[in-house]
Amino acid sequence: MVATPIGNLGDITPRALEALQTADTILCEDTRVTAKLLQHYGISKPLLAVHDHNESQRLPALLERLRNGETLVLVSDAGTPVFSDPGYRLVRAAIEADLPVTSLPGPNAAVTALTLSGLPPAPFLFLGFPARGEARIQEFSGLRALEQTGLQATLAWYESPHRLLDTLQDLIAVFGAERPAAVGRELTKKFEEMVRGTLAEMLAHFRQFPPRGEITLLVGPPPEDDTGAQDLDTLLQEALRTHSVRDAAALVAPQVKLPKRTVYARAMELAREKE
CATH class of the missing domain: 3.40.1010.10 (Tetrapyrrole methylase, N-terminal domain)
Structure with missing residues (x-):
């Protein structure tokens, strides 16, 4: 290679x-x-x-x-x-097949963008290209659920310029407008650009200056005072007082913007602990 x-x-x-x-x-x-x-x-x-x-x-x-x-x-x-x-x-x-394989290291857009982003470099999670449409929201929601169970990592994707705005809007819907982020564009080329700020600022910038070329998108880890996990448990414990596990998960999932199956699994854990 x-x-x-x-x-x-x-x-x-x-x-x-x-x-x-x-x-x-x-x-x-x-x-x-x-x-x-x-x-x-x-x-x-x-x-x-x-x-x-x-x-x-x-x-x-x-x-x-x-x-x-x-x-x-x-x-x-x-x-x-x-x-x-x-x-x-x-x-x-x-x-x-027990055949010799070796790799000659060299350029990598995700690592290059990570070093330029100013976001925490370790740990980082590279996720390839985001899904499209509703599947993208589900993918981001799954990552947010992992954060609520302790994941603290910079997230990295490759993205095409014509999908970047939609992806940024979905990221804001799941992770919040103030999450730190960075977008690397045309890295190592003549018109290299590294835009840093919040997700809201990324969206505003690329609405004003339509993106072109190769895109690497990074989202920083949640802040240390992120209360997502505590909020999820508090809402579920309250709902479980008067609802079944299934109904409590259905009630809470839209409030925390997480997949219902993820919230249901946590509700089951809380119900077992209570028993």
């Missing part, structure tokens, strides 16, 4: 160039994207597309080539392979 630049072509390591130059074949998401990178560095090697839609089908032939002693280099369109990019199935299959 070889990490490639996320924007600035100067961000490639000598080891990465050597690996590309000595590979028998380079496996890539999009041959057109990788061809441009290779052309820039004067490298000519066979390219084979390996992406989400064909990775499983290509595994047997790729493993056989590795068994025959070929050196295959896996790259993504930008950044570190497998990190929210194709390649996991191939890496897993090679490991299970």
